[in-house]
Amino acid sequence: MSEKDDFVEDLFRNLPKAPPMSELDLKRHEKMIRSHIAEMKREQAKKEGSIFGRFQTQFQLAAGFLVVVGGISFATNQGIFDSKEDLVISMPTPEKPGAGSEATEGVGQENSGTSQTPKPKNPDGVEEFESGATNQSDIDKFINNTGLDYLSDIQKAKQLVKISSSPLSISELPQAYGKCAIELGINKELLGIDKGKYDGTNVLAFYYGSSRSTASIWIVEKPCIKLENL
Amino acid sequence: MTPLSKYEDLNEEELMRLYQDENDLDALGEMAILLLPKLASIARKRFSDKNLVDEAVQEAWIKVIKNAKSFQFGSKVKTWAYQIVNNTYLDLIRRESTRGYLSDDLAPLENRADNSAEFAENSVNSITLNAALLKIPKEQAEAVVLIFQDGCTYEEAGKILDVPAGTVKSRVNRAMPLLAEILRELDPRSWNQKHA
Numbered sequence: 130m131s132e133k134d135d136f137v138e139d140l141f142r143n144l145p146k147a148p149p150m151s152e153l154d155l156k157r158h159e160k161m162i163r164s165h166i167a168e169m170k171r172e173q174a175k176k177e178g179s180i181f182g183r184f185q186t187q188f189q190l191a192a193g194f195l196v197v198v199g200g201i202s203f204a205t206n207q208g209i210f211d212s213k214e215d216l217v218i219s220m221p222t223p224e225k226p227g228a229g230s231e232a233t234e235g236v237g238q239e240n241s242g243t244s245q246t247p248k249p250k251n252p253d254g255v256e257e258f259e260s261g262a263t264n265q266s267d268i269d270k271f272i273n274n275t276g277l278d279y280l281s282d283i284q285k286a287k288q289l290v291k292i293s294s295s296p297l298s299i300s301e302l303p304q305a306y307g308k309c310a311i312e313l314g315i316n317k318e319l320l321g322i323d324k325g326k327y328d329g330t331n332v333l334a335f336y337y338g339s340s341r342s343t344a345s346i347w348i349v350e351k352p353c354i355k356l357e358n359l
Numbered sequence: 360m361t362p363l364s365k366y367e368d369l370n371e372e373e374l375m376r377l378y379q380d381e382n383d384l385d386a387l388g389e390m391a392i393l394l395l396p397k398l399a400s401i402a403r404k405r406f407s408d409k410n411l412v413d414e415a416v417q418e419a420w421i422k423v424i425k426n427a428k429s430f431q432f433g434s435k436v437k438t439w440a441y442q443i444v445n446n447t448y449l450d451l452i453r454r455e456s457t458r459g460y461l462s463d464d465l466a467p468l469e470n471r472a473d474n475s476a477e478f479a480e481n482s483v484n485s486i487t488l489n490a491a492l493l494k495i496p497k498e499q500a501e502a503v504v505l506i507f508q509d510g511c512t513y514e515e516a517g518k519i520l521d522v523p524a525g526t527v528k529s530r531v532n533r534a535m536p537l538l539a540e541i542l543r544e545l546d547p548r549s550w551n552q553k554h555a
Contacts, residue, residue: 137538140488141507150399150412158399159392162420166388169424173384314382358365 170312177311267293268301273323279348280328283359292321292336292344309353310335320344327356371436378427387427391420394440398423401441404509405448415451419444434518441519445501452489491541499534502527 271293277286299307299316310316315337323334327348338344346359366374366389374393377386395416402415422443430439492500498520505516506527513524520527 137535137542138507140542141503144407144488144508148409149403150396150416154413155395155399158395158416158420161417162388162391162395162424165421165424166384170384 174308174312177308268297271297271321272302272306273321275323275325277323278326278329279332279334279346279357279359280326283346286323286325286334287346290321290323290334290336292341294320294340296320305352306333309333309349310337312353313337313347313349313355315347330356332356371440372432375427375430375436376432379430387424390427390436391423394423394437395420397437397440398444401444401509402448405452405504411451415448418451419447422447438518442521445505445519449492449497449500449504453493487542487545488538490545491538494541495534495537499530499537502530503534503538506531 271291273290275286275289277283277289279286296317297319299310299319302310302319302322306322307316310319313335315335318337318339319335320338320341321336323336325332325334327350330350332348332350335347335349336344337347347355348357348359350356366377366386369377369386369389371390371393374386374390377383378390398416398419399412402412402419406412406415419440423440426443430436492504495503501520502516505511505519506513511519513527516527517524
């Protein structure tokens with residue numbers, strides 16, 4: 130190295146350095162990063178929400194049209210309007226925690242609002258894996274209400290909860306559930322939902338994955354706060 | 360602030376994996392937080408001004424977050440972040456120079472009574488050096504800064520710049536006489552003192 134190079138090197142070596150960043154400054158940056166991430170999450174949810182909303186509106190219009198056309202053709206063919214039962218969709222009713230599989234099946238049938246062919250049971254008495262969800266009544270069946278605590282009764286909950294064999298259609302779910310599934314990033318693999326508890330707190334358990342045996346569960350608190358991934 | 364419990368024991372690569380595979384934004388945030396001390400340490404080697412260090416660190420983590428999707432496994436997240444930071448700092452120096460910070464602040468710094476003579480001289484050197492770095496090819500400036508300012512070895516610098524160590528060495532060798540010449544033009548007084 131020449132003398133000139135030494136001069137440049139010396140200049141670099143003697144450069145003043147700022148004092149190390151204080152703990153306080155580092156914490157401030159941490160806080161800024163967390164706010165930045167929270168903002169990104171809000172924007173992502175908004176973006177996905179608007180796509181979902183648009184899809185939902187289109188679905189509602191199509192469904193409304195089908196109901197009207199179906200109603201007219203039914204009235205034309207039968208000439209009667211006396212059976213209103215088919216139009217009644219009952220809401221899921223809360224179930225007492227630990228009520229067992231029998232009660233759960235009851236909820237499932239209640240939810241469907243239509244007559245169901247009894248599902249085959251496996252040797253343990255647990256209802257077999259449901260076939261793919263195709264319509265609204267099927268979807269309701271997979272919105273469970275075990276009331277079980279996922280911190281202490283997860284195995285029981287897993288046995289009782291009915292989940293679909295194929296991903297549920299997000300647009301057919303109540304909006305809040307669909308939105309949350311999107312936020313969780315599991316909208317394409319959602320198999321079922323259960324209203325339960327986690328350490329005493331009311332939570333929703335989102336079952337997702339490719340099958341019951343490999344399904345994972347997101348435990349979220351209202352509106353869609355992640356608590357645990359099981 | 361403690362990390363979110365789920366991510367407590369995860370390193371930068373694992374957090375990056377979570378983000379890329381599951382779009383887990385919290386993991387991305389935790390990864391940026393994990394890199395903070397490193398970013399701050401590089402920044403203080405590059406800038407003597409506390410506010411500039413702060414600005415540089417903020418700009419660096421924003422870029423780390425923004426570019427995380429493009430990270431490719433095979434290299435270390437820290438090395439990748441260093442590359443981003445390296446570009447960020449050179450950009451910042453460039454921007455500061457266009458704001459007039461580098462040239463306009465020379466005189467006030469020299470005249471500030473509350474600064475010791477040595478500090479003032481070093482600050483002027485810092486500003487002059489930064490100005491000189493902007494006048495040489497970018498890849499040479501990067502190599503010089505990594506070796507002399509950050510104290511990297513040629514191998515470490517090579518990994519950061521994604522070139523062989525020998526290339527770093529030759530870039531430094533080409534940059535040094537250029538820098539010396541530019542510095543002589545920018546600050547003939549200190550050059551003459553040194554070579555009197």
